[in-house]
Amino acid sequence: MGENKNFLESLFRSMEVNEVIEKRKCRATGKVRFNTKSEARLFVQWMKWKYQKWLKTPGRRKKSHTKGSGKPQQRYGYSCEHCGGYHVTKEDPHRYNKMKNLYNKKYFG
Numbered sequence: 001m002g003e004n005k006n007f008l009e010s011l012f013r014s015m016e017v018n019e020v021i022e023k024r025k026c027r028a029t030g031k032v033r034f035n036t037k038s039e040a041r042l043f044v045q046w047m048k049w050k051y052q053k054w055l056k057t058p059g060r061r062k063k064s065h066t067k068g069s070g071k072p073q074q075r076y077g078y079s080c081e082h083c084g085g086y087h088v089t090k091e092d093p094h095r096y097n098k099m100k101n102l103y104n105k106k107y108f109g
């Protein structure tokens, strides 16, 4: 659990969040890898918090007129069969698995 805590701390404190994330990417999916489900969930919460903060930023309207732009899309955490870690995704994992099974059945069944 110590490693988990340290990672989150470095994530929250770091001004170079992208650099931290880059080091932890899964090679199979290219997504950020988390050690635990709760870590992935916390990351989703953290992105929402960042978005809420950004919404309150004065002058943000000047930059973007696109509706809903900048809103975090990643909402679901799921375990990865390739790296054994967890990833966040905007796809509903249940729906995704269902689609994947249907696909496999159709083409490999």
Ligand SMILES: [Zn+2]
Binding pocket: 026, 027, 028, 029, 033, 080, 081, 082, 083, 084, 085, 087
């Ligand atoms: Zn992975």
